[in-house]
Amino acid sequence: MPSKGIILYVEDNSDNRNLVRRVLEAEGYAVTEAKDAAQALELLETERIDLILMDINMPDMDGYALTAKIKSMPKFKKLPILAVTANVMRGDRERSLEAGCDGYIQKPIDIDTISQQIDRFLTRNMNG
DSSP states (O other), X not given: OOSSOEEEEEOSOHHHHHHHHHHHXXXXXXXXXXXXXXXXXXXXXXXXXXXXXXXXXXXXXXXXXXXXXXXXXXXXXXXXXXXXXXXXXXXHHHHHHHHTOSEEEESSOOTTTHHHXXXXXXXXXXXX
16 A cells, blocks of 8 residues: 555546556655546546546546546545646646646656655645
8 A cells, every 4th residue: 555645547648647656656656547537437446546636638538527527526525636737738736626626736757756746635635
């Protein structure tokens, strides 16, 4: 059992998934990956997840819609979801938060600070 928590990374780009998985596993997290919304929803039903990193720009169902769908389910209402996106124009952060995301991480991901960002949300969720 990992000491820091289980992260679900929903991302359609395999290179991005591999990089983030390697960084987070080195920091003590377990990382489960989903390449699309359908796979993410399936994993949520079968795995214990402590936090979701949500890519916003995905085919089929984007991260905004998937976040809203997950947060509409009572058992996942308090599950922290962090938007991970290259959308950095005015209003993009607000749109992520309005969809139900609890936080926002810009791409390219800063591998030196992502662990601290995740720690903040996990600690807040476990204590709150």
